[in-house]
Amino acid sequence: MNGTSAEPGTAASDAGPPGLPVASGSETARELWRLSRGYRLRLAATGVLGIVSTGVDLIVSVVIGFLVDRVQAGTADLTTVLTATAVMALSAVLGAAGTALTIVLATRVYHSILAALREQLVDDAMTLPQHLVERVGTGDLISRSSDDVTAVADAAPAVIPVLTVTAFTIVVSLGGLAALEWPYAAAFAVVLPVYVLAVRWYLRIGLGVYRAERTAMSARAQQILESQRGYATVLGFGLAEQRHRAVMTNSWRVARQTLRARTVLSMLNARLNLGECLSLAAVLVVGFVLVDHDASTVGGATTAMLLVLRLLGPVNQLLLVIDTLQSALASLSRMIGVVTIPRGSPDVPAQAASTDVRLDEVSFRYGEGPRVLDDITLGIPSGQRVAVVGVSGAGKTTLAGVVAGTHLPEAGRVTRPSRTAMITQEVHVFAGTLRDNLTLAAPGATDHDLRAALEATGAASILDVLPDRLDTLLGVGGYPLTDAQAQQLALARLLLTDAELVILDEATAEAGSTYAGHLDRAADAVLAGRTAVVVAHRLSQAATCDRIMVMERGRIIETGTHGELIDAGGVYAGLWTAWEAAR
Template identity: 75%
Template sequence: MSATSTANEHALPIASGRETAKQVWRLSRGHRLRLATVAVLGLVSTGINVIPPVIIGFLVDQVRAGTADLGTVLTVTALMVLSAVLGAAGTAVTIVLATRIYHTILAGLREQLVSRAMTLPQHLVERAGTGDLISRTSDDVTAVVDAAPAVIPAVTVTAFTIVVSLGGLAALQWQYAAAFVVVLPVYVLVMRWYLRIGPRVYGAERAAMSARAQQILESQRGYATVLGLGLTDQRHHSVMTASWGVAVWTLRARIVQAMLSIRLNLGECLSLATVLAVGFFLIKADASTVGGATAATLLVLRLLGPINELVFVVDDLQSALASLSRMIGVATIAEGPGEPTATVDTDIAVRLQDVAFAYGDGPRVFDNLTLDIPVGQRIAVVGASGAGKTTLAAVIAGIHLPDAGTVARPGRTTLITQETHVFAGTLRSNLTLAAPDAADHDIHAALEATGAAGLLDLLPDGLDTMIGTGGYPLTDAQAQQLALARLLLADPELAILDEATAEAGSTHAGLLDRAAEATLRGRTGLVIAHRLSQAATCDRIVVMEHGRIIETGTHDELVAAGGVYGGLWSAWKAGRSINNKVERTGS
C-alpha cells in the first residue's frame, strides 16, 4: 500500500487520504441505510431552522407596509418557537444517530487494527520500533475517540447548514446565492492552504509522539541496564529531546490553527459585505424588499456560526484524521511474501544457505552463514556474548529477515526467550494461549512434564487462579516453567529456546534444564545455551564466534578435539567445582 514518507524509513505505513476514505467506506457497509436516514433527517432539521430568518424578513416587510398587527406578531412568534423546537430536536437526533454510526464503524476499525497488530511479522514491528505500534493502538485510538463529541456535531451541522442556506438564499433571490457563491473561492483557497499544511504538521506531531513513546518505552524496559551502566543522564537526554520534538510540532500546529482562524474571519467579512451590497442594489432597483435583504443577511449570519464552530474543532478534526490514517495504515498492511525460502529435504527441518544479516546500517552480524538442522535433532548453539547466537535464533524464527540468502523452517515454529511474560488472567488462560482447545488433562500433563505440577497445590483456585498483574505472584522459575508448558501445549515442529532458562539461577537450574529437555523431547530443537550442561545433552553443538560457525560436532567430539568448545567446557567444569566447594564450605 502507498504511504506518506516518514522520518523513519522503517516506520509502519500511514494510509493516504484516498486509502483512508476507501477503508472507511468499506467499514460503513451495513450502516449505509442509517447514514442515508441521518442525511435526510439532517436536511429536514436544518430546513426547519431556516424558517425563522424567512419569517423575520416577512415581518419586516409587513411592518414597512403597515399591515402588521398583533395577530401577525403572535403568528410569527409561534412559528419561530415551533421551528426552533422542531429544528433543535431534529438536529439532536441527527447528531445522536451520526455519533452511534461513527462509534460503530470505529469499533470495527479498532478490531481490525488489533487483529492485524497481533499478527504483524515481528521483524516489521522490531524495525519500526514497538513504540510506533503502541502509539497507534493507544494514542491514535484515543485521539479519534476523543474527537467525536466535538467534531461530529460541528461537521454534521455545518455540512447540512451550508446546503440548506444556499438553497434558502437562492429561493429568496438568486443574486443573494450568487453573491455568496462568489466569495466561496476564498474559503476554498483557505481550505486548500490548510489541507496542504495541516495534515503534514499534524502527521509530524503524531510521529513525534511515537518517537517519544519509543524512547520512554525503551527506558522503562531497560531500567536495570540503564542503572547498571550509568546511562541515566543519556536516557534522560533522549527522552527530553523526543519530548521537545513533540512540543515544537504541537506549537506549530497551534500557529497553523491561528492562521486558519484569521483567514476564515476574512472570508466571513467578505461574505456578509457582499450580500449586504447586493441587497442594497436589489432594493434600489426594486428587485428585492428590505425584508428579503434582511432574511438573506440573517441566513448568511446563521451560516457563519457553524463555520466558526468548525474552526474551533478543526484542530481536533485534523488530529483525528492524522490518527485515523495511522490506524488504517496498520490495519490494512498486506500480508507480505515473507523471506525467500530454500528447498529442504524431508529429513532436514531447518536450512540456512549463505545467510547474511545486519541491524539497520550497522555491520553484518554474520555473512554467508550455512547451517542444516536435521528433523528430530536438538542442536545447541554456544559462544561468547556478541557471537551472534540470539540473532541466529531470531533469523531462524522469522523475527528478522535475512539481508541475503535463504532460510527454510517448519511452518509451526515457536521461540521462547529468557524474557518470559505472565499475562493477567487465570493460569488456564495463560497456558492455553497457543492451544485454545487444550483440555484440562492436557494442561496437567504439560505441567507434569515440565515439573510444575506442584504449582497447582500452591494456587488457591488451581487452574482458575488469577496470576500476573494483580493476581498470584509467580517466581522467575515458575514463570519459565509456565512458558515451557505453554510451548509443550502448542506442540510446534521446531522449538527454539533462546536462553529460556537463564534467569533461573543455580537453585533451579537443574529443574528448568530437565523441563526444557522434556519440552524438546520428540521434536526438532534449537537451544541457545546459557549453561554448557544444557549443550552437553544435545545431539550436536554449534560453536559461534563473531558471527561465524567455527566448530560443530557432538559434545564428546568437541571436548576430545580440544578446541574452543573444549576450552569452554574445561573452564566451566572448573568454575562448577569451585562453586560446589564454596557451597559445601558455607553449609
Template identity: 80%
Template sequence: MSGAAATGAAPPEGGLPVADGRETAVEVWRLSRGHRLRLVAVGALGIASTGVDLIPPAAIGFLVDRVQAGTADPGTVLTITAVMALSAVLGAAGTALTILLATRVYHTILAALRERLVGRALTLPQHLVERAGTGDLISRSSDDVTAVADAAPAVIPVLTVTAFTIVVSLGGLAALEWPYAAAFAVVLPVYALAMRWYLRTGPRVYRAERAAMSARAQQILESQRGYATVLGFGLAQQRHRAVMTDSWGVAVQALRARTVQSMLNARLNLGECLSLASVLVVGFVLIDHGASTVGGVTTAMLLVLRLLGPVSQLLFVIDTLQSALASLSRMIGVVTLPESAGEPTATVEAGTAVRLRDVTFRYDGGPRVLDDITLDLPTGQHVAVVGASGAGKTTLAAVVAGIHPPDAGTVTRPDHVAVITQEVHVFAGTVRENLTLAASGATDRDLLAALDATGAARLLDLLPDALDTRVGTGGHPLTDAQAQQLALARVLLADPDLAILDEATAEAGSAHAEQLDRAVLAVLAGRTGIVIAHRLSQAAACDRIVVLEQGRIAETGTHAELVAAHGGYAALWSAWERGQAPSRANGS
C-alpha cells in the first residue's frame, strides 16, 4: 500500500466470495475475447455435420417405401447403402473436427482463467485468506480447476454437437410431416419439468459438495502444516478424527449428488417412453388417413430415436455441467474479487516512514489485541518491539505491514515493504531461483554479495553445485540457520524501504545467534526497520525500543534509557542477562 492510510475494511462474510450466474457469464464472455470467430466456426461446422446425419433416417424411410411398393432392387439397396456410408463418414469427420476446435477454445480459455486465478490468489490480502481458510483457496485452485477441466470430455461433445442435433432433427421432423414434430413437442414439457426440478435442486447440492471438499482440504492442510505440533502434543488421533469427520461429510454430500443424478435419469426415461409412444400414435393415425406412409413413419421414428439420446445427454450432462459451473463460479469469485479500493491518503511529515494513529485491532470479534496504538517511525530508524508472549508484537508487525487492516485508526507505510517471519520457507528449486524470487534481474555477482553480507557465503562451499544446487522439497537439506540466512539475503536483494523482521532468526537457536544478529544488522543497514525481538541482544542494537503490554505501548526509548528507567524493559533485560550468563560461562 503506497503511503495510504488503512482504515480496515471487513472481508466478505464467510470468506472468499462465489460469483453469481451473471458475474460468471460476464467473465467467461470477457475471457472469450479473441476466440469468438472460432466459436462461430464451431457452430457453423456443428450444424453442417449434424445436417448430414439426417440423411440415413431419410434413406431408410425411402427404402421402406420402395420395398413396400415392390420397386426396390439390388441397385437401390446398394445406392442407399453407399449414400448412408458416405453421410456417416462426413458426419463423423465433421463432428470430430467440431469437438476438436471446441476443445481447443475451451482449454485456451480455461488456461487463461487458471492463470488469472493464480495471479489473483497470490495478491489476496493475507487477512482475507486466513479468515476464509487456506484450504478454501487451495481447493479453488486445485479441486475446482480439476473439476472444470475434467468436465470437458463430457460437456464439449454435448454442447457442440448434441444441441445442433436437436435443432436440426426437429427441423427434419417438421419437414417430414408437421404432426410428428408437434407430437414430440407435446412431450417436451416433461423434459422442461425435469430441467426445472434439477436446476432448483442440483446447484445447491453441488455447492454443498464443493464446500465439504474445501473443509476437508482445510483439515488436511492444517494437519500437515502443524505436523510437529500434532506430534508434540499427541494430537494425532484428534486430527485424524477431524479429517475423517470432514471426509465423511464429503462422502455424504457426494451421495446426495449421486441421488439427484439418479432421480434425473428416471425423469429422462419417462420422457423417452412418452416421446416414442406419441410419435407412434401420430404415425398410426396419419397412415390410417393416408397422410403418411410406412416409410415416413419409419423415418420419423428413427429421427425421434436419434433425438432421444441427445436430449437425454443434454439434460443428463447438466449434472456434470452444474458441478463444473459450481467450481467455475468459485474460481471466478476469486478472479473478480476487487483490488483494495483507493483509501484516503494520510498526511505524514517529511522524514517519517511509518505512522500509526489510534490503531486498534481484534481477531474475529474477540478481545482487543492492539489498543489505541500511536507511533511514528522516522526514516532510517531501527525499532525493536519487545514484550511478553501475547502482548501483540506479531499482530503489530502484521498491521504495519498491511497484512491485517486495523479495526480503527490509520496506518501509513512506505511503498515497498518486506516481511520475514520465523516460519522461513525454502522453495523447491535451486539456490539461485530462491534468491532471484526477490529480484528477477539480479546477477550472480549480486547474489554472492547478498549471501556474503548475511554471512552465508560459506554455505555455497557446502553445497555440491553452489548456486545451482537444488534445495527445498526433494533437494539438498538446509539447516534452520541456513534457511534464515537465505531469507535475509532475499530481503537484501529486494531492497525494501521498510523491513519487518518478526522473530526472523528465532528458529535457528542460540548456536548461531551472533552470526544471525550480524546478518540482521546487514539487512537493516540504510533502511527503516522493525524488529520483533526474540533475543534482547537484537533489541539493544536498535535505535529505539517499544515495549508492549497487553496490546498497549507501555514504554518507548533507547536501550540505555529504558534500563535506567527500571521499568518493565529493565526487568526483561535483567532476566535476559541472567539467562545468558550460564551460556557465556559454558562457552568460556
C-alpha cells in the first residue's frame, strides 16, 4: 500500500549500511544464459557473420603482401595493380557492411536481453520482503533500478561495436598468421601472455574497484534520499549542517573510488602498451630471420605486420572502453543481485489458515540497540479490531511493523493472514491519474468499483473538485490534494485490496482535528468485517475498537475493552482522562 516508516536509528557508519547482495561472476553468467533463451540461435548466426566479415576485411592485408612480392619480382603491371585495387575495395566494402550488420544484430539481442532483465528487476524489486528493504535502505534499491540500469544501457553504443570487432579480429588474425607462416603466429603467441596477464590483472582488480564505486554511489543516494524525505524534520531540528556533512562525506567517498578506478585504468594502459611494443618487435625479428633464410618473402612479412597492426587497432579501441565495460559489468552484477535474492525466507511471518493473528513470545530490537519489543504474546481472533495505545516510544509502531512483516522478530513467531495491508501516517500520492492511484491496489477494478470505494471512505466529494474526475493527474505536477484527501485516498486504496488483515499505524493522524471525524468514519468503513490492528493517535478511535492494548517499554501492560480499562483505573484510564481534558 504505502511505504512504512522505520524507527529512528543511529547515524550510518562510514562504511554505510549493508546493501543488497551483489551477484558473483558465475551467478551473473548463469542468469544471462537463462535470459538468452530464445536468442541463442540469433547469437550463433551473429557470430558466424562476424567471423566471415572480419575474414573478408583481412583480405586487404593479404593483397598488399601479394603486391609487394610481385613488385619485388618485377612482374607487377597495370592489370595486377588494378585487379588488386578492385579486390581490396570490394573486400573493404563487404567487410564493413558485414561488420555493421553484425553490430546491429548484436545490439538488438543485447537490448532485448537487457529489457527482459530490467522488467524482471522491477518485478522482483516490488516483491522484495519489506524487512529487507527497510534494513538496507531504499537508496541502494533506487540506485540499482536507475543508475545501474542507465550504466548498462548507455554502455551499449560504446562497448558492443568494439567488443564485436575485437573478438572476431583476434580470432581471424591469429588464424591468418598461422596460415601465412606458423613462426609469425608463434612469435605473437609468445607475447600473448603479456596481454592475458594484463587483462587478467585488470579483471581481478577492476571489477572490485567499480563495485566499490557503485556501492559508494548507493550510499550517497541513500543520504540524499533521507535528507529529502525528512526535509521537515531536518529544518525543524536544525539538522541542515549535519545532513550536508553526511552527503558531502559520501560524495567524497564516491570521488575517491572514481579516482581509484581511473588509476587502475592507467596502469592497464601501460601494460597493454608494453604488449604492443613487444608484439611488433617479435614479428619484425621473426620476419627478418625468415626472409634472411628464404623461408618467407618480404610480401609475407609485410602481410604479417599488417595483420598484427590490424589486431592491435581493435585492442587499443577496447582499451578506450574497457572502463565502461567494467562499470557496466559491475552494474549488471548489482542488478542481477536483486533478481537472484531468494524468495520465501523462513523468517517471513507464517501464513495463517484463517484470518487470526498470533504472536508467540516475540522480541525485537533495532541493530545492537535495546529491545523495543520484549516477549510479546497475543492473539487476535478473526474479525476483531484491536487498538494499540501508549506514550511515544512504547513500541506501538514497531509492533505494527512486526505484525505486518516489515520487521522480523529476533525471537518468537508471528502468524498472520496472507492478504495483509498496512497504512502509515506517511501516505503517498503517486504521480498519475486518480484512477492510476486507486487501481494500484486492484488492477482489475472498474470505474464503478473505484467510485464505490471513494464513497465508502467519504472521499466521493474529491471527484467534484477534480477537473477531469478519475482522469485528473495527481502527484508531482498534478492537482494538489490536502493531507486529509490524501489519507482518504489511501484508505480507499486499502479498501480495494480487500485485505483480510488491516494495520493502521496512525494512518489518520496527520489531517488534524478538523477532519478527524471524517477520517475516523472512513477508517471504520475500511475496517468493517476485517481483522484489524490500529495504532491509535486519538483515543476516541481506540474507544470504538473491540479491544485495547496499552503498551509501555515494549510490553503489553493492560488489555481489555474501553469500559473495562476505564473501570480498572490504570494507565489507560489516566490517558483517557488527559485526552478528555485536552479536548
